[in-house]
Amino acid sequence: MLKKLRIGLLGSGFVQNFHMESYREISQAEVVAVASRNPKHVKKFAKKWGVKTTYSDEDFIEKLCSDPNVDVVDIGIPNFLHMKAAITAAENHKNVICEKPLGRNTKEAQKMVKAVEKYGVLHAYAENELFSPHNVKAKEFIDSGAIGKVIWVRSREAHFGPHSQWFWNKKLAGGGCIVDMGCHSIEAARFFIGKERKPLEVFAWTATLVHRDRTDAEDNSLTLVKYEGDALAQSENSWAAHGGLDHRFEIHGTDGAIFLNPTRETGMKVFTVAPEKKVGYVIEKAEVMKGWLLPLWGEYLIYGYYPELKHFIESFLKDELPRETFHDGLIVNRIMDAAYKSAKSGKWVKL
Structure with missing residues (x-):
């Protein structure tokens, strides 16, 4: 071996x-x-x-x-x-x-x-x-029964837009913020709700509210996914949110709830008026390097x-x-395709 x-x-x-x-x-x-x-x-x-x-x-x-x-x-x-x-x-x-x-x-x-x-x-x-230490710990609480049966997962992942130009090209990327960040939200919800509970139908809203000069894809979206056993996943995704990466989860169960906010509650606050070259890297998608900053250490670990x-x-x-595995990725693609179909029709789409 x-x-x-x-x-x-x-x-x-x-x-x-x-x-x-x-x-x-x-x-x-x-x-x-x-x-x-x-x-x-x-x-x-x-x-x-x-x-x-x-x-x-x-x-x-x-x-x-x-x-x-x-x-x-x-x-x-x-x-x-x-x-x-x-x-x-x-x-x-x-x-x-x-x-x-x-x-x-x-x-x-x-x-x-x-x-x-x-x-x-x-x-x-x-x-x-699915490997972020925060999310793994949350899953341990869920599996132990600490919050009862999961009935609702709300997620938000937002910033002011991608690093690379190809992301803005709908044809090259496959979509906008749903394909870029909604895939995270969708699979994390499956993880928290339990993969044994199948996703049943999808409803979504999409719009291009800010970056019309850069993309023909959506820069804002809201996606709902119904699961077996009366569970709902709600994901908010945006390329139009200032302040660096905003990444949160709420997991609600019949006996409790879990709140995760790793990019807004980093455990460190820094105030600076120094030149940006002296400040260096703070957090993914940070737009400014002055005033109050929330540095995130070890992103490669914190993000999983x-x-x-x-x-x-x-x-x-x-x-x-x-x-x-790729089988999980395929399920995510099916849900995202259903989201785009729903956004276009204004109706729930069965999987």
Whole structure:
């Protein structure tokens, strides 16, 4: 049995920095290659993290996936490339980790599931929310019966817009804030409510309220998902909220409730009028670096990336599927597709 897995990263953008911070603390994993379409960006990333092999040609996906020194392909590239990357990795008999969302839509996600099953490779859906220490602790309370039967989960994830330009392109991304952040909210709600309780129908409202000059996708949304056993998940998502990343959960049960607010109650407050270059990084999507600040330490841990990737690597080493797979990603895609259909029709959509 292998004692260490060699990781090949597809992508050198924002999220892959969280992945690299995590992998450097996982003794059973070693990142041996990174590939991206942007030669300058991938070389800068490789130098920063000490990755020896880089690929940046037009066929960077094929080259990394066929690299004999790579055991696992970690997909962290734009949504419109997820399907191609996952299928190429499977065809090269590489186990694969794919960042959220799995596909831009259900059709793409189904093809990805079909590929990993056809070639018999292990697959992981990288939904970090399910591994965040706050959320894991909340789930422990739920499973112990501390709040009774979960009947309502409310989530909010909002900021003033994505890092990269491709997010704003509805065709490339597959949608707007629902595809970007709603996928987090949807899967976290499944986690809290219990995956054994099936989602039944979806209702959603979407609108472009602020960024009409940047996108034809929604920058605000409200999604409701009904579950078996009289449970409801409500997710609020926005690309039009100032103040940095706002990320919260309320979990209500028949005997109690849980409130989670990791980005607004960080345990630290800083007031500064110093030049921004002296302040440095504060928190994801922070817009200003003066006045009262709420720094968040160890985002790769707080957001769940480290425990997520550690679990994936340990599962792969045991030749086992992890607890989040492409099948979970497919369910999320189905719910998001139903949300868009509902927003267009103004009616509940059955799953």
